[in-house]
Amino acid sequence: MSEHASRAAVSTATASPTTLMRVALRLLWRDWRGGELRLLLLAMVMAVTSVSGIALFTDRLERALLQESATMLAADRVLSGRQMPPREWLDEAARQGLATAEVQAFASMVFSDQANLLVAAKAVSEAYPLRGDLRVADQPFGAAYTDNAGPARGEVWVESRVLPGLGLDIGDTLYLGDGEFVVSRVLVQEPDRQQGGMMDNAGPRVLMNLDDVPATNIIQPGSRVTYRYLFAGELVVLDVFADWVREQSDGGFRLRDVRDESQEVSDALARGESFLLLGSLFAVLLAGIAIALTARRYSERHFDYAAILKTLGCTSNQISAIYFGILLSLLLIAVVVGSVLGWLVHEGILLLLQSVIPIALPEASFTPFWLGALTAFICLFAFAMPPLLALKHTSPLRVLRKDLVAAPLSTSLPYIFGIAGALVLILWYSQDVLISVILVGAVAGVALVLSAMSYLLLRTGSAAGMRAGSAWMLAMSAVRRRRRQSVLQVLVFSLTIMSLLTLALLRTDLINDWQAQLPEDTPNHFMMNISDSQVAGMQSFLQDNEVDANPFYPMVAAGLLTVNGAPAPHPWDDDDDETGRSTMTERAGAEQPDDATSDATTETAADGSARPQRVENRQVTWTAQLPPDNDVVAGSWWGDDSRPGRVSVEQDYAERIGVSLGDELVFRVNEQEITAVVDNMRTVRWDNMQPNFFFIFSPGTLDHLGATYLSTLLLEGEDKLLLNDLLRQYPTIVVLEVDALIEQIQSIIAQVSSAIELIAALVLVAGALVLLSCVNATLDERFRENAILRTLGAGRKLIMTSLLIEFAFIGLLAGVIATIGAELSLYYLQSEVFQQTFSLHYWVWIAGPLAGTVIIATLGFTATRKVVNSSPLAVLRQLSA
C-alpha cells in the first residue's frame, strides 16, 4: 500500500469497532501475560466451573437416581389401589405410547402335601417388570441369572425359603387356592420387592402369572388385594398421562413415582438437593465476590490507561467499548475453560463415586453449560462491569495531575449493581424463596453487624494501640488508615468463612444424621403377630442361634376417642394418601390381616346431635424402658416405678391433636375404653425404619387387652435361612423383610453424602480464591506505604510484625462474625429447610475465630511478605512509572 493510499484510507472518522476490539484484545493479551488478569479470569472460571460442574453432576445423578428408583418400582410410574383401576386406562397409556404392565398382590396360604405357609403372592402380566430385572436361580440359594420373562401359566417362582418351608424341590407341585402350580424357578430378586402395603411383603414371595389368578378363586369380594398398574416411557408422555389420569379419576387415583413411595429416599434426595443447591449458591456468591474484587483492582490499575487513551483521542464510549471487549473476551474464555473444567470435575466425581453408583449414568443434557455461561454473564455484569465502566469517567487531566481522584463515580454504585446481581442470581438459580431469603438475610445480617462491630472495634483498637508496642501501633494505624478497605476486607473474609463454616457444619450434621438414621446394624426384619406365650420361646431360639434379640414390643390398635371429654380431632384425615407420617410400625400394623385402620362408630357429640365419628386407630405399645431414638422433651419418663394409666405422646402428634401434659385421654382398645393421663412428650426419629409409636402407655394399663408382640432382627445373607426354622416353629408369626429397602436407602444416602462432600470441597476452593483476591486487592497500596515507611527508617522486622498483627486482627474479627453468622443461618437452614433439629456447635465458637485468625494471618502475611522483601527504591520506581 502506498503512502498516499494509506493516508487516504485514514479518514477523519474515529476508531472503528474492529480497531477497538483489536486494541482490547492486545490489552487483554498483554495484561494476561503481566498477570494482571489471572485472578479475575480465575474467579470467572471458578464461577463457571462450579456451576456447570455441580449442575452436570446433579443433572446426571438426579436422572440416575430416578432411573435407579424406577427399578425400585419396576416402572417409571405406578398407579395402585385397593380397587382395580379402570382397565381402559391401561389401553389409553398404551395408546399414548407408554409401556404397561399389571400386578396384583395379596397374602395367601400355600400348601404342599406336607406343610403350609403364609406367603406374599404376586401375580404379574407378561410385560412385568418394565424397569429393573428379575433374578432367578435353578437351586435354592443357587447362582442367580436374569430372566425377565416371568413365570409361564401353570408355573410359579418362589423365594428360596419357600422350598424348605414346604418341603418341596424345584419341579414339585404347590397349591394356591383352587390352583395347582409347578415350582419352576427360585426367585432371587425382584425390583419392586418392597412396593405395596406391608402385607404384600408379609412372608416369602410366590410369583405367578396374572392369567392364572381367576382359576385360583382366591380373590373374592372383600379380599385384600393390592392392584398396581405399571407404566414406563418418556418423561413428557408420562406427565401428559398423569394429567389425564388426574382428570379421569377426580384425584381418586394418582400416578406415583419413587418419591411418593419411600419417605426415606425422598427425604434424603430432597436434603441432598438442597445442600447441593446451597453449596453451588455459595460457590457462585464467593466467585462473584472474587470477581468484584479482582475487577476493582484491575480497573484501579487502568485509570491511567483510560486517561492516556483519552489524550490519544479515545472518547468515553470508545473506552467503554474497549473494556467491554476485554470483559466479553474474558467471559468467552471463562465459559469455555470453565465448561471444560466443569465437565472434568463432574467426571472426576463420577470416577470417585463409581463404587457407589454402579449403574451407567444417562448422558448429561446441555442445560448445565447454559447455566454456567449465564452465571458467568450475570456475575460479570453485576460484579465486574461497574468498576470497569467507571473507567470511562476518568478525566484525561489525570495525565497532568496524578492526584486527581480516580473515580468521580459514586462508589456505592458498583455495590448496588453487585447486590442486585447477587439477588437475581440467587433467586433465579435456587428457584427456592426460602433458601434465598435465608442466604440473603445471612449476608445482610453479617454486613450490618459488621459495620457496627468493626466501627467500634477499630476505634477501641486505636486506644489500645497507644499503650501497646509500636508494631501493634503501626498495625492498628494501618487498619484505621484503610478503614473503608479494612471493613470491606472483614466483610469479605467473614462472608467467606461463614459460607465455609455453614457448609462444613451442615455437611457434618447431615451425614451424622444419616449415619444415625440407618447405621450398619439396623435391624432389617420385622417379626409381628407374636403372641404373649411365644415371646420367651422365641427369645431362647434366637439366643441358641446366636442372633441378637431386640426388644419385644407389645402392640395393640387403639383409637383415641376423647381428649378431656371432647371428641378427638383427626390430625390426618386422608389415610389413603399418607399425608401424615407413617412409621414402619404403622405401615406394618395397619396392614395386619384382621385389623382395619379406621372404623366408624356413632358417638353422641357434645351438642347432642348424633353423627358418625371416624376413629383413627394407631398401633400403640407399653414399656418401662424408653425406646432408643426417643427423647423425652416434656414431663419425665416413668422408668421402672411406673403407675398404670399413664401415656406418653409423640410431641408433634400431641400438638396436632391439641394435647398437653396432664390431659385425660380416652382410647378404645378392643371394644373397651381405657383412660390414661398424658405423663410426658417424646420426640421420635421417624426415619430410622424401626418400631416407633405415637402413644406409649405405662405398663399395666393395657396388659390385659390381648396385645401381640413386635420385634426386629438383623439377618444378613445365609442367616436368613434361620427364618424358615423360626417360621416352622412359630407358624403364626408374620415376618416383614425390609433388608432390600434398607440397603437401597443406604446406597442412595451414600451417593448423596459423597456429592455433599464434593460440593463442600468446591466451595472451599472458591473461598480460598476470594481470600487471595481480597488480600491482593490491597497489595499496591501496601507496597507504596511500606516502601515509604522503610525509607523513613522503619525496620523490616517491625513492618513484618505489624503486617502479621494487622491481618491477625482482621482475621479474628472476621472469624467471630463468621461464627455468629454461620450458627444463625444454620439455625434457620436446619429448622426451615433441612428439617433437622439445630443445636449450637460449641467447638466452632473457638475454632471459627481461631481459624479466621490463623488463615487470614498466614495468607495475608505470605502474600504481603514480598512487600517487605523488595527494595524500597524498586517499589517506588515501579509505582511512579
Added chain:
Amino acid sequence: MTAMIEARHLAKQVATSEGQLVILKDISLSIDAAEAVAIVGVSGSGKSTLLGLMAGLDSASAGDMILDGQNLSTMDEEERAQLRGRSVGFVFQSFQLLPSLTALENVMLPIELKNDRDARRKAATLLQRVGLESRLQHYPNQLSGGEQQRVAIARAFASEAKILFADEPTGNLDAATGAKVIDLLFSLNAEFGTTLVLVTHDDRLAQRCGRLVRLVAGEITEDSVVDGVGDGVGDAAHV
C-alpha cells in the same frame, strides 16, 4: 495566516475547601501554525493548567479556547476527545506510556485508533527515527527514562498531529539525556511542521523556542520573541 491556537480571556478557578481558588485569570494568547512556544513560570503558577485547557483536556471556567479553528468551549468531552485524536499529540514529564504494552505497541496505538492498517510499519519507522529500532519489543519498565521519553515522542508524532503539547518533557531526566530528547523533539517538530507548545522550568530549553510566554500567579506577564532562534513567526509583545 490564521492562529492554530487561540485563547480569549481564558480563566480557570476551582472550588476547594478554602473557597474559590483562582488558577488562571484572563489569559489571551494566539499561536500560529508551526510556531514553537515555551511557557515558563515558577511552580504553581498555572502552566500545566493552561496546557490542559489549550489541549482540551479540561474545560475553562470562562473565556474561549479555539484550537485548529474549533471552539473547545462549545464542545463536550466526547467531541474534544475526537479533536485530540485528530489534531493533538502529547509528551509528558512522566512519559505516560501504557506499561503493559511494548514500545512498538505504544507507538502503534494512536495510528491504529485512526483505523490505519499500516500502523506497525509506521510505528517501527518512527521508533527507528528516535533511535530505538532495537527496542521495539521492550516494555516501558525495561527502558530507561530517556528511552521511555523517546518512545513517548515517537508516539506523539505518530498521530500526525498538527499541535504538540509537551509538559516538562525533560523534568524527569538528567541534563545530558534531557538535551538529547529535546534535540529529537525539535528536529521532529521541524520535520513534521508541527505547532509546539512546551511547558518548562528550563530557561535554556525555553531559549530554543521562537517565543516565550511567562506565567506569574495565573497571569501572562511576558510574551516575547526569543532572540537568535526566532524565525520571525511570533509576535513580540509585552503584556
